[in-house]
Amino acid sequence: MSSVVYYKFLHQKNKSVIHFDGTAINVFDLKREIILQNQLGAGNDFILRLFHSEQPDLEYELDQDVIPRSSFVLAKRSPCNFKGGRFGNASRYISGKPRVNRKVINNATASAGSQAVRTEQAPLDENMSEEDRIKMMFESQDNVWAQAQDELATHKMVYNKPGQAKAEDLPPPGYICYRCGKKDHWIKNCSTNTDPTFEGKKILRTTGIPKSYLKTISKEELDRRVETEGLTTNENGDMVDKDGNAILVTEDGGYAIAMADSKTWLSYQEKQQNAALKAKQEFEQKIVECAVGENRLEFLNPLSSTRHLLKSPIVMTPCCRDKASLRKLTNFNYNQAELEQTLIENDFHCPNCGKEDIYIDSFISNQELEEELHEYIKQKQTELGIEDPEASLKRAAEEDGDDPDSKRQRTDLPIRPDMFGPPGMAPFMPGMPMPGMPGIPYPNGVPMFMPPVPMPPQNGNGESNGTN
Structure with a gap:
């Protein structure tokens, strides 16, 4: 019975298919079939790489990796790497043999051997009751998890420490921290990030509002309103004053209040x-x-x-x-x-x-x-x-x-x-x-x-x- 594996190059829209016999195909044979099907030549000037479709950053690195049938992979053709010697291009998929990683094979053999030993230690008895069978199933799952932990213990730990912004890293002109409304720092350096009692107020932009409908107010005027009147938030989280006017931020970082369109209102009244x-x-x-x-x-x-x-x-x-x-x-x-x-x-x-x-x-x-x-x-x-x-x-x-x-x-x-x-x-x-x-x-x-x-x-x- 013929099986298939689907693949697609990153620049393509439609999927392509590779037919083979069996329930799975290894990476070496799949790359060979892709090169032959697309007539990519002898493979001397490029490297063919395969990635998981669901995790595009996860690559099939070993030629011995097995890909089940009906799977979907992403293919990428990159320039060849001469530092890798004879393995720096895709020519071996046409005329050579798959590269063998002895370390990985030995680890896989040892793991398979230990699993076989553990399986032999708990043989399946046909006369076992249903409760014993369920108990054995859970024990088998525990053994599998223990094997996975042993394998993960041999992997190299990758530490990812998020980079912290420097205090002297000032934002460019026109940048606004939409958390506090100030312009002298990045939002990641905002002093309110570590304040659990800070009530974030949503500051709207003036995008799409004509300037004739905006009344500009200074920073001092806004501070005075905050101290005397106090600013609140409406049901949408927008910062508004006591009259219900939303506080907007202009392109240059200033503050403004949207005014009513009286001319349109009078025209509407006349029409009605x-x-x-x-x-x-x-x-x-x-x-x-x-x-x-x-x-x-x-x-x-x-x-x-x-x-x-x-x-x-x-x-x-x-x-x-x-x-x-x-x-x-x-x-x-x-x-x-x-x-x-x-x-x-x-x-x-x-x-x-x-x-x-x-x-x-x-x-x-x-x-x-x-x-x-x-x-x-x-x-x-x-x-x-x-x-x-x-x-x-x-x-x-x-x-x-x-x-x-x-x-x-x-x-x-x-x-x-x-x-x-x-x-x-x-x-x-x-x-x-x-x-x-x-x-x-x-x-x-x-x-x-x-x-x-x-x-x-x-x-x-x-x-x-x-x-x-």
Whole structure:
């Protein structure tokens, strides 16, 4: 039956195979077959060496070493060594005989003889019980270990003492000891290596961070912060100050703190604001088209130059409370904020009939119309298969509030404070958490989209409709 041994030169990617008869092959025959198979010539100008595949630094040095079948070895061809005489090249594998190491053979023979003697001292009896057989097996293992110890005792001891760095061996410019953060010594010479109480703090590098986002601090400033404020480590082991800013190390060994990208944050806010406006306008426009098509004009804002839905709270004037009283306008219901602003600008004259002395405290609330408008919007959402963006954001905020570990930022459509919510929904209060953006801190402590004063809603022409 043909057996195989696999080999590969160090520069090759694929394995090669050598076929032979038997259960093993010695190193001499294997090297001969490798030279012949690769047509390496007479072997006068090189040395062929074989190494273990699992331990590349362990070489098959003796030609009498036996390699079992199905093994895998590494082959290396090196320049010949003329100091070794006739054994300084691989020519003997083609025309010569294997080199014999008498010392190794004698040791192997003596070891085999002692093993045979020990085996003869404990012959195997066919009538032995199972317990005796197990006992003999353990004794045989002890004998093998004793023989291995005797063989290891003859080996030469190799002492490997790690080299110690010299105190005057200074690091090159730009080197940083990332154990303590200093530049005047190698990390192997760091004084904290022998300090068991030293709490190693991970110092981050500034690689990949633009310099415009870095605030450089001096060594004295860092030492002052350590003494007064104290530096701690976060869950990742990074060194941070009391504000949670990570301490970074620059290329030249200085210290810096990463600053927030305020420009990108403001740009992001503007994009989300525009997206919220667009989505809200598209949703309201669909409801307005349905109301106009069904002649439900009582749901439309009469003070707006373009068609918009009424917003809560909805009020009426004491002089115009039914369709029979309509004069200038198409609806006698108003947004309270817009009606107040209109009366102030027109000396408290009714915008429909022109009656004087229509004061703010005389408004009449129309709760019934608010409920009808709310039910109408819900009905059209079901019929058209659409959803109010503000309602979806509110629901998403509630879902995120139930999960304390939720860190995913909702960036769909944040609500603006000058947007009026659907009927029945409380208006947005400045300073309150923004729906859809739970747990997101705002720069300088200012809430997102918070205006200095309430602004009136604008119509399509960019003109004010007279809200408060």
